[in-house]
Every structure is written in C-alpha cells, then in structure tokens.
Amino acid sequence: MPETISSSPASNFIGERRKRVEDVPMLVGAGQYTSDLRFSDMAELAIVRSPHPHARIVRVDTSAALKVPGVIAAFAARDLPEILKPFPGAPRSPEARFVTPTALAAEVVRYVGEAVAVVVAEDVYAARDGADAVVVEYAPLPPVIGVVQDATTPVLHAGWPSNLAQTVQIMTGAGADGLDGADVIIEETLTIGRLSAQPMEPRAAVAVYDQATRQLTVYFATQSVNMAQRSLCALLDLPADRVRVIVPNIGGAFGVKTRLYGEETIAACLAMRLGRPMRWVGDRHEEFTVTNQARAQVHHIRMGLDRAGHILAFVDHFQQDAGAYNITADGPVYNTAVSVHGPYHIPHLAMTGDIILTNSTPTGPYRGAGRPEAAYVMERMLDRAADRLGLDRAEIRQRNLIRPDEMPYDSGIRRQQIPIIFDTGDYPAGFAQVLGAIGYAEFRARQAAARARGVYLGIGVVNSLEMSGIGVSDSAILRVDPAGAVWVMAAVSQMGQGHPTTYAQIAAERLGVPFERIHVIEGDSATGTQGPGTFASRATVAAGTAIARAALQLRQRILAEAARQLDAPIDALDWRGEYITVRAAPVRRVAYGDVAASLGPAGIAVEASGDGNISFGYQGHGVIVAVDPDLLTVAIEQYVIVHDAGNIINPLIVDGQTIGAAVQGLGNVLFEEMRYDSAGLPQATALHRYVLPASIDTPEYTLIEQHFPARANAEGFRGVGEGGTITSLPAIAQAVEDALAPFGVRLNALPLTPQRLFEAVRAAQSQRESAGGMA
Amino acid sequence: MKTHAITIEVNGIWRTAQVEPRQLLADVLREEFGLLGTHIGCGYGTCGACTVQLDGEPVRACLTFAVQVDGHRVTTVEGLGTPDHLHPLQRAFWEEHGLQCGFCTAGFLMTAEHFLRTNPHPTRAEIRQAIVGNLCRCTGYQFIVNAVERAAAEMAALPKQAENDIP
Numbered sequence: 001m002p003e004t005i006s007s008s009p010a011s012n013f014i015g016e017r018r019k020r021v022e023d024v025p026m027l028v029g030a031g032q033y034t035s036d037l038r039f040s041d042m043a044e045l046a047i048v049r050s051p052h053p054h055a056r057i058v059r060v061d062t063s064a065a066l067k068v069p070g071v072i073a074a075f076a077a078r079d080l081p082e083i084l085k086p087f088p089g090a091p092r093s094p095e096a097r098f099v100t101p102t103a104l105a106a107e108v109v110r111y112v113g114e115a116v117a118v119v120v121a122e123d124v125y126a127a128r129d130g131a132d133a134v135v136v137e138y139a140p141l142p143p144v145i146g147v148v149q150d151a152t153t154p155v156l157h158a159g160w161p162s163n164l165a166q167t168v169q170i171m172t173g174a175g176a177d178g179l180d181g182a183d184v185i186i187e188e189t190l191t192i193g194r195l196s197a198q199p200m201e202p203r204a205a206v207a208v209y210d211q212a213t214r215q216l217t218v219y220f221a222t223q224s225v226n227m228a229q230r231s232l233c234a235l236l237d238l239p240a241d242r243v244r245v246i247v248p249n250i251g252g253a254f255g256v257k258t259r260l261y262g263e264e265t266i267a268a269c270l271a272m273r274l275g276r277p278m279r280w281v282g283d284r285h286e287e288f289t290v291t292n293q294a295r296a297q298v299h300h301i302r303m304g305l306d307r308a309g310h311i312l313a314f315v316d317h318f319q320q321d322a323g324a325y326n327i328t329a330d331g332p333v334y335n336t337a338v339s340v341h342g343p344y345h346i347p348h349l350a351m352t353g354d355i356i357l358t359n360s361t362p363t364g365p366y367r368g369a370g371r372p373e374a375a376y377v378m379e380r381m382l383d384r385a386a387d388r389l390g391l392d393r394a395e396i397r398q399r400n401l402i403r404p405d406e407m408p409y410d411s412g413i414r415r416q417q418i419p420i421i422f423d424t425g426d427y428p429a430g431f432a433q434v435l436g437a438i439g440y441a442e443f444r445a446r447q448a449a450a451r452a453r454g455v456y457l458g459i460g461v462v463n464s465l466e467m468s469g470i471g472v473s474d475s476a477i478l479r480v481d482p483a484g485a486v487w488v489m490a491a492v493s494q495m496g497q498g499h500p501t502t503y504a505q506i507a508a509e510r511l512g513v514p515f516e517r518i519h520v521i522e523g524d525s526a527t528g529t530q531g532p533g534t535f536a537s538r539a540t541v542a543a544g545t546a547i548a549r550a551a552l553q554l555r556q557r558i559l560a561e562a563a564r565q566l567d568a569p570i571d572a573l574d575w576r577g578e579y580i581t582v583r584a585a586p587v588r589r590v591a592y593g594d595v596a597a598s599l600g601p602a603g604i605a606v607e608a609s610g611d612g613n614i615s616f617g618y619q620g621h622g623v624i625v626a627v628d629p630d631l632l633t634v635a636i637e638q639y640v641i642v643h644d645a646g647n648i649i650n651p652l653i654v655d656g657q658t659i660g661a662a663v664q665g666l667g668n669v670l671f672e673e674m675r676y677d678s679a680g681l682p683q684a685t686a687l688h689r690y691v692l693p694a695s696i697d698t699p700e701y702t703l704i705e706q707h708f709p710a711r712a713n714a715e716g717f718r719g720v721g722e723g724g725t726i727t728s729l730p731a732i733a734q735a736v737e738d739a740l741a742p743f744g745v746r747l748n749a750l751p752l753t754p755q756r757l758f759e760a761v762r763a764a765q766s767q768r769e770s771a772g773g774m775a
Numbered sequence: 776m777k778t779h780a781i782t783i784e785v786n787g788i789w790r791t792a793q794v795e796p797r798q799l800l801a802d803v804l805r806e807e808f809g810l811l812g813t814h815i816g817c818g819y820g821t822c823g824a825c826t827v828q829l830d831g832e833p834v835r836a837c838l839t840f841a842v843q844v845d846g847h848r849v850t851t852v853e854g855l856g857t858p859d860h861l862h863p864l865q866r867a868f869w870e871e872h873g874l875q876c877g878f879c880t881a882g883f884l885m886t887a888e889h890f891l892r893t894n895p896h897p898t899r900a901e902i903r904q905a906i907v908g909n910l911c912r913c914t915g916y917q918f919i920v921n922a923v924e925r926a927a928a929e930m931a932a933l934p935k936q937a938e939n940d941i942p
C-alpha cells in the first residue's frame with residue numbers, strides 16, 4: 001500500500017469547482033487542432049481506399065492522378081517499401097494469433113476503407129481529385145461477415161487455421177461446475193452491436209521533417225504520445241532521438257485515438273521523402289470506415305441462482321467480432337471478462353471470450369472498452385433472474401450486492417496476475433440512493449396511472465463499478481523556474497477532460513505555489529516523462545498521483561533553500577502564498593519568488609512516479625423512460641446517477657465527464673449501430689445514418705456523489721470518464737423493456753432502435769398468438 | 776478550373792479572394808482567410824460545427840459555396856468576442872463548462888447568438904430545440920443548455936444595444 005500523503009500545505013485547490021484555464025482559446029476560435037496547423041510549403045494528402053470488404057489488389061495505376069493539376073506525387077504500397085512493416089504490437093498471451101496491417105495494403109484489402117494509395121497535392125481539392133483519378137483493379141474475394149463461422153468460412157490471414165485469434169479465459173471458484181449447486185439456471189443470448197466512437201474532430205496528421213537537423217516532428221491527436229513515438233520509430237526505422245510526437249488540441253477521442261493509424265506514418269514517410277511538410281485531414285466518412293470501431297459482442301450465458309435469488313455461478317461464452325486485424329489485441333475482450341463480476345457476490349465465474357476476425361473495420365477500445373458489455377450482460381441477467389424467480393428487480397440486486405463490511409473484497413479474479421479487489425465504497429447505500437431519488441417505491445402506481453392514459457413508462461435501476469488506474473505507473477516532472485513559474489509535465493494527453501486545470505489544482509494543493517503560476521505541459525514525447533497515455537480512466541490516477549508526489553518533493557526542495565536563507569530548520573517554516581516565514585518569528589520571512597530566483601538559472605526539477613494501482617468506483621443509475629407505443633421511440637423522463645468518484649479534484653469537470661459519458665451510453669443503447677450488409681458493406685457511414693444523441697434526445701441528469709477515497713493510490717483518486725457509459729447500457733435497456741412489458745417483449749440485442757423494438761413487439765405478439773392457438 | 780474574385784465582409788472587414796466555384800465557404804474562411812475557429816466536423820450539413828452567420832442568420836459553411844456569399848456579410852466565432860472581451864455567451868460557456876474538447880463550440884455559439892436575438896427569454900426546452908442541429912459528442916448538452924440559459928439572463932440584464940447584432 002502506498003504511503004498516505006500528509007504534510008500538505010494549507011490550501012484547498014483539490015475539490016474546488018473551478019472553471020477551466022484552457023477554455024478561452026477554444027471559445028474565441030483559437031483552439032489549435034491538428035487540422036489548424038500550418039507550415040510553409042505544406043502539401044496535402046488524400047488516401048485512396050478500398051470499396052471492397054475483401055479483395056486481392058490486382059493493379060494500382062496512379063498515372064492519371066499525376067496529370068491532375070496541383071498533384072505532386074502519388075504512391076501505392078509498392079512505391080513506399082519503407083513503411084510496409086506491420087504495425088507494432090504484441091498479444092498478451094503467447095498462444096494468441098496476432099496480425100496488424102501495414103499503412104498501405106499491398107496485396108489484399110480486408111475491409112471497406114483500408115488504405116491502398118496516397119496522393120500528394122498542393123491543396124486538398126487537388127489531392128482529392130487526384131485520389132479519384134487513381135485506378136485500382138481488384139479481384140473480389142468472398143467476405144467474412146459476423147462471428148458465426150465454420151470450416152467453410154474463408155480464412156483471412158495466411159497461416160491461420162481459422163479466423164479465431166484468441167480465446168480469453170477468466171475463472172473463479174469452481175467455474176462452470178458452480179452451476180451444479182443451483183436451484184435455477186437461466187440461459188440467455190445477449191448481443192451488443194458494433195459501434196463507432198465518432199469524436200467531432202475527424203482524425204488528422206501533420207508531419208514536418210527538418211532536413212538540416214534530421215528531426216521528424218509529427219503532430220496528431222493521440223491519447224498515447226509515448227507509444228505513438230515508439231511505434232513511429234519502429235515503423236520508420238529511426239532512432240528515438242530523431243522523432244518527436246506533439247499532440248495538438250484533441251477534438252474528442254474516447255479511446256479510438258489510442259493506437260497509431262496508417263495516415264500518421266504515411267505523412268511522416270512522405271515528409272521525409274519529399275522534403276515538405278505533409279498534412280492529412282480525414283473526413284467524416286473516413287471516421288466511419290477507418291477509425292477503430294468497438295463492442296460487437298454476442299454472449300451466451302448461463303447463470304445459476306438459489307431460490308432466494310443469490311447468484312451462485314455465472315458462465316458466459318462470448319464472441320467478439322474484432323474486424324480485419326486484432327490490432328489492439330485482447331484489450332476490450334479481456335476487460336469484459338474481468339469486469340462482468342461487478343459489485344455483486346459471484347462465487348463461481350467462468351468467462352470465455354473468443355476474438356474472431358471478419359472483413360470489417362478493426363475494433364479497439366472505445367469509452368468503457370469491454371466494460372459496458374460486461375455491465376450489460378450482468379445486469380440483464382439479473383433482470384431475467386428476477387423475472388423467473390418472481391422477485392422485484394431491485395430486490396434481487398440488493399440481495400447480491402457486496403456490503404461495506406466485506407471490504408476490501410477480493411473478487412478472486414486476477415487481471416494479469418493482479419488481484420481484483422474492491423477497495424472501498426458502500427454499494428448498498430449507493431443503490432438505496434438511486435432507488436430513493438428515482439422514486440422507485442412510488443413508481444408502480446405512477447406507471448399504472450400512466451398506462452391508463454396510454455402512456456408507457458418503464459423504470460431501470462442498475463449498478464456497476466468503474467475500474468480505473470490500470471496500467472503501469474506514470475512519472476511526472478515538476479520544474480520551478482527562476483521567475484517562480486512551475487511547469488508540470490506528464491506523459492498523457494487531454495481531449496476535453498481538463499488536465500491543464502485539474503493537474504494545476506493538484507500541483508497547487510501539494511506544492512503551495514499559487515494556481516496561476518502553474519502550467520501543464522502534456523502530449524509531447526519530448527517531456528521525458530513516462531507512461532502509456534490517457535485511456536481506461538487512468539490519467540488522473542496515474543499521472544495525477546505522480547504530480548502530487550513530485551509537488552511534495554519540490555516543496556521540500558524549495559523549503560530547504562528557504563531554510564538555508566532564513567537559517568532555520570525546515571520544520572520551523574510556514575509557507576502561505578507568496579511568503580515563507582519562520583513560524584515562531586513571522587518577521588523572519590522570505591518571498592517565494594526570491595527563493596525561486598536563487599535556485600540557479602535553470603531552477604530545479606523533480607521527477608516522481610505515481611500509483612498505477614486499480615481501484616473501483618461505484619456507479620448506480622436510475623432511469624424512467626416513456627416509450628411511444630406506436631412509433632416505438634424512447635423518451636427519457638428522469639435520470640439519476642449516483643457515483644463514487646473518490647477524492648474529487650474538480651467537481652465541475654467530474655460532473656461534465658459523468659453526464660457526457662452517460663449521453664454516449666444513451667446513444668449506444670438507443671440509436672447507434674455500425675451495420676454491415678450480407679455483402680460486407682458498411683451501412684452507416686454518415687451521421688444521418690449513424691445517429692448520435694442530439695440535444696432533444698437527452699435528459700437533465702441528477703447527479704449524486706459518494707465520497708470514498710480510493711485506497712489504491714496515495715491521493716484517493718478514481719477515474720470518472722467511463723462509468724456513465726458503462727452503466728447507461730443496462731439501465732436504459734431495463735427501463736425500455738419494463739415500459740413494453742404489457743406487450744411481453746424481451747429485449748436482448750442492442751441498440752434498441754424503433755425498428756428493433758417493432759420487431760420485438762411483433763415477435764412477442766406472434767408468440768402469444770401461437771401459444772393461444774395451441775391452448 | 777476557372778476562378779472568381781469574391782469580396783466578403785468578414786467580421787466587419789471587407790476581404791477578397793480568388794476562388795473556384797466549388798470551394799466551400801468553410802474552406803475559404805479557413806484556408807484563404809486563416810479563420811480557423813470554424814471547424815469542419817462532417818462536411819455535409821449534419822453536425823453544425825461549421826455554423827457561421829450570413830447576414831446575421833446561421834448557415835452551414837460546409838453547405839455554402841464561397842461564390843454564393845460574394846458581397847455579403849459573414850460572421851464567424853472570431854467576430855463574436857476576443858479573449859479580453861468575451862461575448863456573454865462565451866463567458867457563460869466558460870462558467871458553465873459548456874465545452875470539453877471545444878471542437879463543436881464555435882458552431883453552438885453562432886447558433887445560440889442568433890437564437891437569443893430571436894428569443895431573449897427562452898425556456899430550457901426552447902434552448903434544446905434551438906441547438907438541435909448542432910452535435911456535441913462530449914458534453915451531453917446539459918451544460919450547454921445551462922450556458923445558453925445563463926447568457927440569456929446576463930444579456931437581458933445588459934442595457935439594450937442599438938444594433939440587434941453582434942457588436
């Protein structure tokens with residue numbers, strides 16, 4: 001257990017509802033996103049992409065493109081041998097099969113949107129004209145669609161016996177044998193559709209190569225600046241000191257900007273080859289076909305319970321449609337397997353997740369990254385169990401929740417050897433708050449009254465845990481300069497979650513230097529700080545605790561210098577605001593600014609590591625929906641979120657993250673689906689076909705906080721960026737099913753589009769009719 | 776391709792450019808005039824990120840050809856306020872945490888500025904209706920609604936301006 005941080009200065013920046021320091025440039029239109037960067041003599045890129053889900057490339061002819069006015073050059077894969085290495089990466093399990101693509105496909109394309117050629121031009125219009133003029137001849141191959149495959153299914157990658165890349169297994173207790181002792185076993189198949197994250201900023205990249213210094217600088221929105229820099233070095237065969245990655249403002253990321261994509265590599269390679277800065281700005285269609293997709297899981301579950309509704313065993317064999325390459329290895333599937341447990345007692349657990357490749361866009365982490373699926377299957381199975389046993393849906397949850405007196409509670413699950421232990425919290429109290437705030441006790445009367453008026457209300461009440469802090473621990477560097485400004489450096493990126501403000505709050509709190517003098521630098525591989533990046537609700541925990549620890553050490557160094565100047569021991573000093581004083585004789589004092597100035601021309605810097613340990617924050621949702629019985633559209637009437645964000649740094653930002661995450665979950669449940677037709681063609685490649693929640697689709701959320709500081713890190717922080725998404729899926733699904741209970745529907749597949757609801761209502765009707773006929 | 780000389784009043788300054796007929800207003804604002812606050816989220820009219828005002832009315836700069844606005848008045852987010860003199864809407868978005876990544880923000884501001892001129896005392900439901908054509912993937916809208924509501928209250932408290940337009 002890490003030490004508890006004490007000896008803090010008397011300030012209260014941590015916990016302060018403070019507006020963000022980084023907002024003004026964005027408000028006046030000076031936000032500096034990647035596509036806003038300009039370098040003299042910069043050329044523009046456009047990519048030629050496969051219209052086929054699976055085809056052999058017979059011929060690429062760029063000659064016509066070269067005749068387009070403004071076009072400078074055009075390249076197919078064979079013309080750029082220097083970037084034909086597969087993307088770096090490694091599976092965590094030695095028996096996994098693992099395949100990543102090359103930046104341009106040379107022989108076979110395996111999804112619609114895969115890059116085949118690139119055109120360089122003076123402006124983007126000419127580049128796109130040039131891309132249109134490139135002739136690619138394809139020999140189509142039969143596409144592989146969906147995870148139901150057999151011995152006749154074509155195999156996508158040479159040398160593989162099938163398209164099964166890997167099977168992830170997690171077991172506790174007696175695993176599937178735990179079903180033997182059950183009074184009832186509920187079987188169900190639950191499906192979570194394929195999603196696309198759709199940040200508002202399409203991906204983009206700018207690469208600049210300085211011929212004189214032989215330095216390559218690549219600007220793009222990556223959540224993992226150090227990993228991106230290492231990958232670029234590996235792909236381009238360059239030593240680390242010649243490649244720098246700088247992250248401009250990020251217009252939303254949500255997980256899909258964690259991996260390196262091909263366009264950054266292509267831009268970098270061409271900047272070196274042609275000696276001009278290169279810019280590629282993707283469009284929305286590319287955001288739909290090229291950027292990682294997510295979820296796409298089918299679960300076959302058996303849950304065993306005793307007659308009182310206590311869970312005995314949860315056995316789940318699930319498949320994920322990973323897309324054409326398993327580029328992010330087993331990340332989301334592994335997350336699902338270890339997260340299904342949730343806040344409940346599960347004596348016996350057996351999770352088996354198959355990662356299966358198909359001819360579709362590769363999948364990877366997207367907000368929740370396997371955890372929304374996990375929460376969905378656990379909570380929906382509790383609904384099924386409650387219905388079967390004649391128990392109230394809230395009651396069955398109360399009977400299974402882990403109690404505070406059992407904490408820290410060892411789930412028995414090991415995540416890469418690390419035990420999953422639920423550290424602190426009061427889940428039953430949180431759930432009671434959900435029930436109270438949503439009006440659960442009064443709801444059935446309200447529902448009956450509404451139904452009498454032809455209004456179909458339904459309620460959903462669910463629980464989940466948000467796992468945060470995964471990954472190794474990060475380092476942070478704090479430097480005080482002679483002018484007294486403090487520079488905070490960390491190896492993370494921010495895409496709207498407010499690091500420049502929250503990290504400065506942490507540093508101000510632990511250091512004692514005024515907030516205004518603190519500046520945060522992140523998203524730059526040249527900071528020299530270590531850490532894998534911003535994902536999995538880890539940045540505040542991993543980098544934030546490193547900043548806090550470095551700040552405490554820097555404080556000691558500054559106080560030591562003050563002690564020398566005042567000729568007094570350190571522990572006799574007080575430091576408040578601008579002055580450091582001798583406590584017993586306050587007239588003996590020295591200004592902080594003078595101490596900083598005396599630290600030498602470079603000031604001083606300290607580096608410290610943070611705590612990368614996992615903690616789990618409770619989140620409960622209560623939602624009431626109204627379903628239009630004719631149109632089968634869903635309106636959210638009321639929404640309550642109870643969550644434990646540990647020690648909160650900035651409540652305003654935490655609220656924003658929680659609501660934003662919940663609305664993504666809402667879209668995931670009600671609207672969003674990346675559909676592929678039977679020929680393997682994506683069917684939702686525009687915003688009017690892939691519907692995102694708009695202002696009139698979303699409710700006014702009521703947020704209620706619990707405050708259980710995490711024990712896994714010295715600051716008690718928890719991540720908060722994903723819980724809202726994770727928990728929304730089962731909550732809204734439960735509520736919609738409840739609203740349509742008079743029709744006898746069971747909703748097993750997400751999203752719950754009006755069409756799906758219509759089919760469910762019709763299926764329930766015909767089932768009833770045939771049952772009636774038989775009677 | 777044949778080009779045309781156009782003259783546009785952008786944020787109070789007359790500017791000229793030589794453009795192809797197919798060049799979008801969004802591209803000309805960004806690439807010719809260097810006004811990078813107008814963002815392109817979709818390029819086909821669905822997301823609202825590129826919203827600017829044409830003669831005081833909101834339009835999608837990605838669905839407008841630059842040649843169409845020859846001789847007209849265009850206002851972008853850069854014309855709304857400056858770091859030292861934020862427009863009440865910009866201030867309210869800041870106070871209420873109405874932006875996270877900020878990519879959608881200019882579009883919301885330009886839509887909301889026009890809306891508050893037509894409806895200075897809106898209800899929350901009216902605000903939600905007014906911004907329905909602007910997508911935000913980060914905030915979940917609640918704090919954007921808070922911001923517009925706050926700006927409306929602050930603007931109502933200000934002395935009436937002679938012009939019914941952005942200062």
Ligand code: FES
Pocket residue numbers: 814815816817818819820821822823824825826835836837838
């Ligand atoms: S960019 Fe114009 S509406 Fe999306």
Ligand code: FES
Pocket residue numbers: 200251252496873874875876877878879880910911912913914
């Ligand atoms: S703040 Fe990111 S899209 Fe609106």
